Amino acid sequence: MQRTRTLAHALLMAAGLFGAAAAQAQTLTGRVVDPETGETVPGAMVLLRGEDGMEQRALADSAGAYTIRARRAGTYTVSAERVGYQSTPSAPIVLADGQTVTHPLTAGVRRVVLDAITATGRARRCEGDVRRGPEAQLLWEEARKVVASAALTQQQEELTFVTRLHRRFRRLDNSRPTQSENWTIIAAGKPFTSLTAEQLLARGYVTFDRDSATFQGIDARAILSDAFVQHHCFSVAEAEADKPEMVGLEFMPLRRTREPDVHGVLWLDRASAELRLVEYRFTNLPYRGPVERLGGRLRFERLPNGGWIVRDWIVNAPFLDPTIPLTGELRRPRVRGLVEHGGWVVEIRGTGGVPGATAEGDTDPAPANTGQR
Known part of the structure; x- marks a missing residue:
């Protein structure tokens, strides 16, 4: 019998904090406001770009205030990025060595429109033509904002997550779990994280031992990384009847790929452009x-302070026929059931403007609808 397991790391690593040397760095500070209403914009992502193309990001807090430190003196532009809106960089700002400059920042007001985006036909061939066309590029950029904001939320907000994890065994002929294990973790750091795209490329999404297989869950940050793009292509996904309010960005491995890989969709809200x-x-x-049932799902949620987290996730690995050995081309094991690993955040504790925030109902999220493509 071949054993299977998943590696979907949850709440195991504390987020890195900025070093003490930052006190001597060149600093830009200010407040992000909506130019039409004059109101502050909590959770806006502030992007600092140097003349050399290097970028740094920070999140505005719940009052719209931001502080971002440049690595070296020089000339920079700064912009406020928020999901669903176009952004415009500022005029050049000179930061001298050790200087602190206050710069009020206006957020973009021109909306990103996704209503008219439709698939023109699925990409049957994937030869490395990534982000096909301006519509796929637009979806990519909006998804990237959410993922980058989630990473900054984990770094800056000193949050502790109460997360319920589970492992369930389901036979394909019975929708109810035949065996279930549940436990709770309370820890700082990331509710969910995966290996990086570089690590997945080196190790594989699925690794096989003599009598076991390990399935690696993947997060959106890895999917939107440069290393992932080099081996996958992206296009606008076909609409699905159960997601009329969403538009999708499909990703698939290059045709030359023969090793286990991943194929899926990033779904964005048509009205808000949020992932x-x-x-x-x-x-x-x-x-x-x-085998189309073997996969995973991540669900993103915006926090009251404007930051983002992965609220819940699952990864499905196979429960295999115990009577058929792994070896032999004509003796491939048959999938008899699913081993589901997952979790959901039920409470958030911390100083980032979301003390005591709880999930929408203290119930287990619905099973993932994977393998549709």
């Missing part, structure tokens, strides 16, 4: 049966 959901399935698996 809501990531669904994927594992490809090129040496199994028989409903």
Whole structure:
């Protein structure tokens, strides 16, 4: 019998904090406001770009205040990025060695429109033509904002997450779990994280031992990384009946890929351009049966202070026929059931403007709808 397991790391690493040397750095500070209403914009992502193209980001707090430190003296532009709006960089700002400059920052007011975006036909061939066309590029940029904001939220906000994790065994002929384990973790850091795209490329999305297989969950930050882009292509996804309010950005491995990989969709809300959901399935698996059920899901949620987190996730690995050995081309194991690993954040504690924030109802999220593509 081949054993399977998933590695979806949850709440195991504390977020890195800025070093003490930052006190001597060149600092830009101010407040992000909406130019039409004059109101502050909590959670806006502030982007500082130097003449050499180097970028640094920070999140505005719940009052719209931001502080961002440049690595060296020089000339910079700064802009406020918020999901669903276009941004415009400022005029050049000179930061002298050790200087602190106050710069009021206006957020963009021109909305990003996704209503008219539709798929023109699925990309049947994937030869490395990434982010096909301006519409796919637009979806990419909006998804990237949410993912970058989630990473900064974890770094800056000193949050502690109460997360319920589970592992369930489900037979394909029975929708109810035949065995279930549940436990709770209270820890600072990331509610969910995966290996980086570089690590996944080196180790593989699925690794096989003599009598076991390890399935690596993947997060959106890895999907939107340069290393992932080099081996996948992206295009506007076909609409789905159960997601009429969403538009998708599909990703798929290059055609030359023969090793296990991932194929899925990043789903964005049409009205707000916010990344809501990531669904994927594992490809090129040496199994028989409903292999399209093997995959995962991540659901993003915006916090009251404007930051973002992964609220819940699952990864499905196979429960295999115990009577058929792994070896032999004609004796590929048959998938008899699913081993589901997952978790959801039920409480958030911290100083980042979200003390005691709780999930929408203290219930287990619905099973992932993976393997649709």
